[in-house]
Amino acid sequence: MPSIMDPSANSPASGKSQRIEYIISFSRDLRKISPIEIDEAGLRDSINEIHNQIRAIRSYTLRSPGPQRYAQLDSAGLELWNWCTQLKRQYASDASPTAIRFLVLVRVFSFQIFALAQWGDNNTAGDLVRLQRLALKTGRFCIANSELEFADLALQKAAEYNGLLQKLQAKLPAEELSACKRSEIECLTLRIALAWKDGKLAVADHLYENLEKSQKMLDPTSAETLIGSLLEIGKDLSVKKNFVLAVKWLERAYGLINRQELGQLSRDAVEMRLAISQALIQAYLNTDTADGFQKAENHVGYIQNEMGDSLVVLLLRLEILLHSPGEVFDSDSYASVLRRMIRTVDISESSFKLVVHHIRKLDDKSPGLACSVLDEFITSRILPAQRDEWVDKVVILRSHMAVTHRDTSEGIQALTAMFDQVETTTEKPLPAATALGVQILVWKKVDANFNQGQVDIAELWCRLLLHPVLQQSGPLNTAKISRKLLLCALQRNNLNGAAEVLHSMSDAARRDPMTMYLAYKLALINGDREMVLDSLHHISEASSKDQRYLYACCTEAQRANDKLCLLKALQHLYKRHDYTSMAVTHVPALLRMIIRLDVTLLADKEQHEIDRHTLVDDICEVFESVVTALKKSPRDGNDNKLFTVDELDWFSKNAYNLGLSNLTTWEAQHVVRIQKCCLAIIAQYPPDIPAQASKDISLRGMFCNFLAATTLIALARSEDNVELQLQRYLNMRNHIKDFDAALEAGLRGLDEDIARDLQAKLSTLLVFDFEGAVCLKS
Template sequence: MAQRGDHNKPGHLLRLEKLAIKTGRSCTVAGELEYARTVLQKAADYNGLLQTLQANLPSEELDACKRLETEYLILRLVLAWKEDRLDVADYTYEKLLGCQNPNDPVSAENLADSCFEIGKDLTAKKNFSLAPKWLERAYESINTQNLEQLSREAIELRLTISQALVRAYLNTNTADGFQKAEDHVRYIESGFGDKLVVLLLRLELLLSSPAEVFDSNAYASVLRRMISSLDISDSSFNLMIHHIRKLDDKSPSLGSSVLDEFIVSRVLPTQHDPWVERAVVLRTQMATTHRETLETIQALSTIFDRLVWKRVDASFSQGELDITEKWCHDRGMASDCLRHISEASSDDPQYLYACCVDAQEAEDKLCAIEALRQLIQKCECSCPEAVNLPALLRIVIRLQTSLMNDQVQAQADGLHSLIEDLCQVFEGVVTAIQRDPRDKEGNKLFTVQELDWFCKNAYNLGLKNIRIWQPRQNIRILQCCLSIISKYPQDIPAQAADDLSLRAMFCHFLMATTLIALARSEDNVEAQLQDYLMMRNHIKGFDTELEARLDTLDEVSKDDLQMKLSTLLVFDFEGAIFLYSMLRKIINEIFLLEKFDNEKLAKYLRCLLKVMLASDPEHPLKIMEDICRLVKQCAESQQPIPPQEVEWFTTTAFNHGVDLYGVNEDELSKQWIAHALTLAHYHQDGGDLERELQKRQISLNWDSE
């Protein structure tokens, strides 16, 4: 052990204390508490010596000293808990509050994790009086930090602590505990929105209320939020069925209503027979177990109608027309309508309009829509000249929009499914426009006037329903608008082109802001990466449109759009950093594999370089350094990087160096050109590429005035 004296330098003492803390942590984890206590006493001695030297310590060593003192006290806290001395743990915690650096996220995360383990252990031991106190300390420690400085694991820990804390409050079985649980759930709802774990906490809270005051409407509302937000899988399907059964026990009518929405909007579209069968059997049981009313019979009838139409779609798509006709026997009007139109050989579209009129007179818009959609499919496959396809699509969109508005006003179930159908029709419009259908005289069916109608309606639907539809539905409809804009001819009037450009910019802006919100709340890393990539593409689209139209804008519009661009560029930087970190992690993991695929690794590096090339110079430069190192190492092995990849890296580096030269970034330009020449040296072409680049390098006069 170090003794007091001038020879005890701060650096030596810091290393000794750090070693003692590390050893003490290992002993504590291994359950060797006696050894841990002895080693931590050594750490305390070193800390005491450092305390006497603090007045003369430089700021860097002073920070290290305080950080080690915090780590020591956290470990003391854990040791006291392990020894079942919670009074000592309390004392140590209070001491920690006095010395902990409030701006140190690592220490805050360690303290939160330790307090969480204590609270979790007390809960397991049914010590419901003390468990909330330690879980509150855990949450307070991590919640005081800036979320942007916390690791991903720390953010997940924050949510895990919240779950445990709510349950600990409820376990107290007191009115005060219930109120605290309610307040905490409301607080995390404001931060996390419709995350599944938050919604499940809300359900748990509602189930904990006394039976006589159980809020069935609130429970149903949470389930509807779950239906809208969850990704359907075997586990999520079972979870929904479990909670719908619980709601059915409390309120049969609401249970049936929620199950209907689940079946129509999420289960039927999957066409996964086991899920459909289980959900429909449960729905039938619920209808027959409870007292029947006109409303329950009508609701059940609607579900079976939907099932019938799903079978009609399946039979029709497989060409089984006899079976299709038998399935449609209870919806004779739709079957007759479809048969009469499909059998008509005339070019006159009056038969189509007659079908719509008949269906609307019967007040069955859904029937008319289904028949017309099947007719569209038939016309596209076999007789495109039989009807005016754009007119047919406009009729379907008008009917669907009318039906959707009826559902919105009545706040009825099944709205999600109707919106999905409407998005699919617009996506079908885009596909049809891309095929460029023409009449017998060779004239385009989708004229500029038709493009105007579909483009404006897609844009207006997205804008009008931005707060009603789900975010991904808004993205789909606005993407349709952008796709239609891209199909306008080049010779349209200048004013029309300016209007389309402005509409495209607003689409890009709305989609980018929606995508960043989705990316921030997404748990699935693959989906999160895709959201950030799409967001960056739309930001680039906005920037390109704005740059092209900047000279034609008035000052007010110019200021507004440039302000929007500045907001988007902040989002773009966030996306670039996230994509860089994630792709970097993937590449590092591939590189560490014993038998990694050089070609696949090169492709990942190409993607990473493309993503980061426009960001801060240091990031793409680091990637290029790694690429050079990799190409050199692999060239000396039996698995060199494929020549086409080396050539792409080489030309990209050289061209980027030339671009930097053009904006007088001479030092950066030199580095990129040097990397290009290094890569060219390892290109297996007999030195041709290297010699060509050396010739071009001579023309670059760096540092010249």
């Protein structure tokens, strides 16, 4: 692209011809640029070049360029102007701000070429009218894109041409004279807009006062242009919160458009009148004065008389109500306008969003009315429209409104009725995402009410969440809600209701440990022993690693004072206990609790449903479990043994005493089993215990061996099975052997009476030992 600096500065002989060649060449090169494709740096360089060229042209002092040069300049300017117009239309929505500025400067430059081509004193009226029209178009384009310096340049030129035309008015034909007057008005209009854009509102005000004196010259087209400028000024002042001045300019626009013959205005002007009214009402309201509010209300009344209950009128009514003076918001009137809007407005995406927006506003003031209006909107317009995305949105909104306000059974019932209507109309459940969204909203209310003791309200919310229209939320969520409903029924002691909920759940949901725990609670209250045991079994099977439900079952049984259920729960807890995590549960304490419960139940004569033989067998099994646990040597988190000497004392003494005290009531085999357990526990004592304790333990062991041996010979003598009989004789001889060895080792340290008694016992045992040897042929 050539430089456009004046060549005459370096070569006085160049002359005007060479300067014109530079202009034409530059305009031709400009038309080779694509403002969309060129990079930003290149585009900025071009803008700077054009800027320099415009300044250079402004400094030229050429006289008339001559007919030939006039044609060349005019042709170059016209081609550049048309190229710019074409680009403007082509890239209207895609151009960057830099590209737009490029087009503005090209437009200014092309106008400057026109002006340069017409320079001199021999311009005709037609030339001046054309130049004035081009100047006004350039100025309008510059103002629209905030290039105020160049807008001022173009409007100065327009004023200059207007001055020249004033001198030729007598020679102008009527048509050109009318065009001249219109251009003069348009120039003043653009100067007002330029002053406003430049922040010189006082200048704009002065120019408008001058223009008012010439309003008789305003034709409909000029009036529309002026009214549009006044509207833009008023709206801009409203955005800047200067509502007093905004009212002034908008009233000017409204007064001016009302003075026109509406039949002569375009359709755009009719729409602009409504836009002026809307902007004016907003400005009145935002002045926050009683006078402003009254003017706004009167203005809405005028519009309503003309247009009836149209959407615009109803929206303005809502704005009036929102800005009503005083502390009390007229919720009823606001709801009434919304209902009229719902009934009269054609439903579309925009009107849907509009109604929802104002329902939200009403919800802030009067939740009950807002819910009622939204229900009407859903049933009368949304559901018949059969637009799934709208249904999803209003269902979520309605649920949100229900959960954000005070809980009442009436409010929950109203929401349930809305769900019923949705199900009936759509004949299908809501999508999973929508159903899940509703459940997330409502679940917070369920938890809050349940924790606050409002169980009846929590139960109503749960039943709402189990509505068929929400079934797509998934089986896990349904099971979770059913469990909470079951818990509510238990909390209210509604046992029949709890049983109904339990039976309505799916098999998978019923097998969940949490559900089985609730079933266990229900069975415990009902005294359904079979169901209790079944629930415990399933809880134990399903929660092998997580024992919290079994612990909870123990707590529930203890609270109900049901010792048998507590015993069964503790037994399941021990069976499912993981020895690798014994630091979590104190195993000796757990086993002691089980033994105590067994013994208590055995002594309770009122427990008729208990099989005492099974209970004794259970006691023996627990002591055998103690022996098993001892062999695993469990430790706590600090690596200390759980079975201390004190624990060993408790288990060994109780095993011995139970066998001794029930010698005549228990079956002989149970006596033998528990004494064997006692001997196995005694074997686990550490070697470094005190001497007296060691002596006591040794005596306990000899007594155990004596009881076991005497019981075994009785069993052997009554046994018909030879093989089993011989096995019992063999076991008996082993106990006698252990008794003899312990007595020999500790005889010197024993009290004389005790020693004599033990020797007498040994004499008896030796007779039994001889009998056993004979039978075993030893």
